[in-house]
Amino acid sequence: MNIRLNEKIKIIKVNKNVNAKIIDYLHKNGITAGKKVIRQKFTVPIIELKDYTRIWMLTEEIQYI
Template sequence: MNIKINETVKITKLKNNKNSKLAKFFYKTGTIIGTKKIKNKILVFIIELKDYSRIWMLKKEITTLSRYN
């Protein structure tokens, strides 16, 4: 799966299902607006939701919407 900037994605998994702050983002859609490196080696994607809030997610936690079409 090759994810690009401005691509629409859906949050499909959460690494830690016990985190209630992240649970509200489950199955929401958003647009990839950038990338970020955490721990100097892990690349994550910055997602902007419809309400303009932003969250970063791992590649394995999101799916492009083109897969659903």
């Protein structure tokens, strides 16, 4: 999936191995605010939510709306 900045997204699923606080963001909307490289080879989007919280999510966990 190509990461597009400033696009509206919805968090559709959360990996079972994440921090419990991230589960609170399931089914919330936000915008893509940037990109992050993890494990020196994967690029993932940084999501900004309405309360200005920023989290990174895997591309499989989000949906562009």
